Amino acid sequence: MSESKQKILIVDDERLNINVLHDLLKNDYKTMAAISGKQALKAAESANPPDLILLDIMMPEMDGYEVCRTLKLNDKTKDIPIIFVTAMGQTSDETKGLEYGAVDYLTKPISGPIVHARVKAHLELKQQRDELKSAYNLIEAQKMRMEDELLVGRDIQMSMVPQVFPPFPDRKEFGLHAKLHPAREVGGDFYDYFLIDNDHLCLSIGDVSGKGVPAALFMAVTRTLLKARASEDLSTASIITRVNDELNRDNKKFMFVTLFTAVFEISTGKLTYTNAGHNPSIIRRNNGETILLDAFHGPVAAALPELAYKEDVVFLNKGDMLFIYTDGLTDARNSDKEFYTQDRLEGLLAAEGADDAEIVVEKVFSEIIQFEGTAEQFDDITLMALHYEVDAASFHVDRFEVSVTNQLAEIRTVNNLFNEFIERNQLTTELRRQFNLIIDELLNNIISYAYKDDDDHEIEISCHLIPGKLTMTISDDGIPFNPFIGQPPELSDSLEDRAIGGLGIHLVKNLLDKTSYQRKVGRNIVSLVKNVDNLKTNGEKI
Amino acid sequence: MNIETRDENDIKIIYLIGEMDTSTSPQVLSELDALRNSGVKKMLLNLEKLDFISSAGLRVLLATAQQLKASGGDLRVCQLNKEIKEVFDISGFSTLLMVFDNEAKGILGM
Numbered sequence: 001m002s003e004s005k006q007k008i009l010i011v012d013d014e015r016l017n018i019n020v021l022h023d024l025l026k027n028d029y030k031t032m033a034a035i036s037g038k039q040a041l042k043a044a045e046s047a048n049p050p051d052l053i054l055l056d057i058m059m060p061e062m063d064g065y066e067v068c069r070t071l072k073l074n075d076k077t078k079d080i081p082i083i084f085v086t087a088m089g090q091t092s093d094e095t096k097g098l099e100y101g102a103v104d105y106l107t108k109p110i111s112g113p114i115v116h117a118r119v120k121a122h123l124e125l126k127q128q129r130d131e132l133k134s135a136y137n138l139i140e141a142q143k144m145r146m147e148d149e150l151l152v153g154r155d156i157q158m159s160m161v162p163q164v165f166p167p168f169p170d171r172k173e174f175g176l177h178a179k180l181h182p183a184r185e186v187g188g189d190f191y192d193y194f195l196i197d198n199d200h201l202c203l204s205i206g207d208v209s210g211k212g213v214p215a216a217l218f219m220a221v222t223r224t225l226l227k228a229r230a231s232e233d234l235s236t237a238s239i240i241t242r243v244n245d246e247l248n249r250d251n252k253k254f255m256f257v258t259l260f261t262a263v264f265e266i267s268t269g270k271l272t273y274t275n276a277g278h279n280p281s282i283i284r285r286n287n288g289e290t291i292l293l294d295a296f297h298g299p300v301a302a303a304l305p306e307l308a309y310k311e312d313v314v315f316l317n318k319g320d321m322l323f324i325y326t327d328g329l330t331d332a333r334n335s336d337k338e339f340y341t342q343d344r345l346e347g348l349l350a351a352e353g354a355d356d357a358e359i360v361v362e363k364v365f366s367e368i369i370q371f372e373g374t375a376e377q378f379d380d381i382t383l384m385a386l387h388y389e390v391d392a393a394s395f396h397v398d399r400f401e402v403s404v405t406n407q408l409a410e411i412r413t414v415n416n417l418f419n420e421f422i423e424r425n426q427l428t429t430e431l432r433r434q435f436n437l438i439i440d441e442l443l444n445n446i447i448s449y450a451y452k453d454d455d456d457h458e459i460e461i462s463c464h465l466i467p468g469k470l471t472m473t474i475s476d477d478g479i480p481f482n483p484f485i486g487q488p489p490e491l492s493d494s495l496e497d498r499a500i501g502g503l504g505i506h507l508v509k510n511l512l513d514k515t516s517y518q519r520k521v522g523r524n525i526v527s528l529v530k531n532v533d534n535l536k537t538n539g540e541k542i
Numbered sequence: 543m544n545i546e547t548r549d550e551n552d553i554k555i556i557y558l559i560g561e562m563d564t565s566t567s568p569q570v571l572s573e574l575d576a577l578r579n580s581g582v583k584k585m586l587l588n589l590e591k592l593d594f595i596s597s598a599g600l601r602v603l604l605a606t607a608q609q610l611k612a613s614g615g616d617l618r619v620c621q622l623n624k625e626i627k628e629v630f631d632i633s634g635f636s637t638l639l640m641v642f643d644n645e646a647k648g649i650l651g652m
Contacts, residue, residue, distance in 0.1 A: 408565055433594040433625040436561065440596040444564040491634030495607055503633055504597035510632040 005030045009050035011040040013059045024112050037062025044077045057086040065100050072101035081122045149212045156216035173266050177357040178384035187380030188215040189326045192223050201264040202230040207326045208257045218255045236261045236274035237311035247302035256302040260324055267467045269316040269388055274309050276301045279327045284349045286319030316388040328379035332368050335375045357385040395467040396425045396534040406447045406457045414439050434511045441504035450478020472528040482517040545573050553584045559591040562599030571602045583615030586648045590621035620648040
């Protein structure tokens with residue numbers, strides 16, 4: 001309540017009447033007087049308006065009804081409560097006064113307590129109304145601010161997801177399409193895709209808890225971390241494990257994100273994926289069969305640090321499609337409050353004989369929108385499809401794996417196995433000689449330098465021939481050592497000064513198209529890739 | 543790994559046959575050392591039948607070349623096949639050692 005007294009305007013052409021009311025109210029209120037309708041209007045519209053008006057009806061020139069009507073038409077004065085005070089005491093007059101917008105009616109002769117009671121009641125009512133109104137204004141302003149913020153968040157969200165399709169027009173091996181349809185308010189979906197290298201495509205889809213700018217920024221951070229990690233790692237378990245740790249590091253707002261991240265090996269169709277608290281994805285085989293990837297590899301990311309996420313592997317064949325999405329799709333509701341559901345989605349995917357990622361995405365999306373009908377969309381709807389178009393069967397593909405102990409004589413064992421492998425896959429002598437050298441260098445390094453004890457150790461070698469590539473992985477449990485980070489030898493030295501170290505690795509790196517190293521669960525893992533032409537040519541030697 | 547030799551005046555022509563890798567290179571080194579110790583100063587290595595050479599083998603060639611040069615001798619190589627040539631190019635041995643297309647050119651001026 002305000003410290004200053006509330007103000008009451010008394011309007012009457014009889015000074016005597018004014019005085020009576022003034023005497024009655026002066027102790028509790030500040031009063032002001034007007035002796036004509038005109039004066040009353042002027043006082044009401046002044047910079048210092050009354051909180052309540054006691055208005056006489058019978059006045060010359062402009063009567064009380066007219067004053068009341070005029071005040072109620074003016075935005076500035078329409079909320080001032082008016083109580084008619086008059087000698088006429090007939091019901092029809094009361095009705096007329098109330099119709100004009102007065103709040104109450106007092107008849108002369110007036111009674112002091114009644115005037116007090118009515119004035120007090122109406123002033124309190126007005127005060128409550130005023131408070132309500134300012135609260136309402138505050139809420140409206142707040143709501144607008146929030147809507148603005150949501151819009152900003154939405155802008156960040158939409159500017160972050162790649163939207164140029166087809167994303168990789170040069171890549172005939174696969175088709176990719178995605179769509180994010182934002183809900184009006186709630187929603188923190190995102191997706192991303194990028195080529196890690198020439199043979200690996202990384203796909204991610206996620207749903208951030210929360211909304212607005214904080215959610216959008218969290219999304220941006222998640223996306224950046226995923227990209228950074230994926231660029232040096234083809235294991236989604238390892239990618240998500242590390243992203244989760246980094247998201248946990250400074251997560252003051254306790255946000256989290258569901259993630260489905262996959263690394264797709266384009267040449268072989270090998271799909272490595274990790275599901276962190278996200279809804280299952282679906283593979284639609286070329287024959288219409290659908291497979292639900294319903295394994296969970298860990299909880300939502302950013303919720304708990306130092307978790308080891310897992311991963312699974314599945315192979316896509318020519319014509320198969322991977323369909324990933326957020327739960328906004330299966331949780332979409334129609335006007336009967338029914339969910340769209342995963343069953344409906346699987347049914348639709350099985351029935352659609354589509355061999356184009358964009359067509360499938362648009363088909364599913366329009367189906368959802370049709371299903372929702374007039375019902376409001378509550379959550380973002382995001383969907384992505386990857387269609388695989390390589391026939392891996394037209395290539396020589398083969399593999400061998402061998403485990404040897406750390407004896408130099410075992411190098412010959414591995415090379416002999418490799419030579420058989422070359423033979424049966426009709427690969428070139430040149431390739432055989434290059435890899436004999438590479439195997440010799442790398443195994444010699446491991447056997448001669450990796451172990452600090454005299455125990456036996458297993459060295460695992462696996463060799464894969466995939467479309468267009470020969471890959472080899474060598475893994476050992478020796479001391480952590482990345483062979484590929486040393487300085488290359490100084491090749492321009494003269495014969496006399498020429499140092500001896502570093503040459504083997506230099507040869508290995510130069511004979512291959514790609515080399516990489518990682519330390520994983522106590523083992524050094526060296527991965528080698530050599531581009532080869534292993535397309536089958538009617539059984540002829542390549 | 544096999545090593546065959548023949549003499550051309552004071553030049554020892556040496557045929558390295560097989561694979562010069564981690565396990566065979568020590569054997570090659572000891573045989574070349576034996577030749578040096580018996581007074582051979584000029585060596586021409588014919589690599590036509592060398593299947594592949596790893597850095598262990600390159601080290602043997604380098605060590606032998608350095609020792610021969612220090613004692614006023616010479617080491618040359620000839621008849622590199624495609625893969626050996628590639629390794630020589632990558633490792634810089636093509637410029638480090640005197641490389642010739644064939645024995646006749648290698649012997650000239652030695």
